[in-house]
Amino acid sequence: xxxxxxxxxxxxxxxxxxxxxxxxxxxxxxxxxxxxxxxxxxxxxxxxxxxxxxxxxxxxxxxxxxxx
Numbered sequence: 001x002x003x004x005x006x007x008x009x010x011x012x013x014x015x016x017x018x019x020x021x022x023x024x025x026x027x028x029x030x031x032x033x034x035x036x037x038x039x040x041x042x043x044x045x046x047x048x049x050x051x052x053x054x055x056x057x058x059x060x061x062x063x064x065x066x067x068x
Contacts, residue, residue, distance in 0.1 A: 015050030
C-alpha cells in the first residue's frame with residue numbers, strides 16, 4: 001500500500017474513533033441514546049469524509065514539496 005493511501009486510511013480511523021468517543025461522552029452527559037444504525041451510518045460518513053479529505057489535503061499541502 002502506498003504511504004499516502006495508508007496515511008489517509010489511518011486518519012479515517014482516527015476520525016471515526018474520535019467521533020465515537022465524543023458521541024459516547026455526549027450520550028453519558030445528556031442521557032439521550034442514539035440508535036445503533038444512526039451511530040454506524042454517521043461513523044461510516046465520518047470515515048469516508050476523513051479519509052477522502054486527508055488524501056486530497058495531502059496532495060494540496062505537499063504538492064510543491066515533491067512529497068508523494
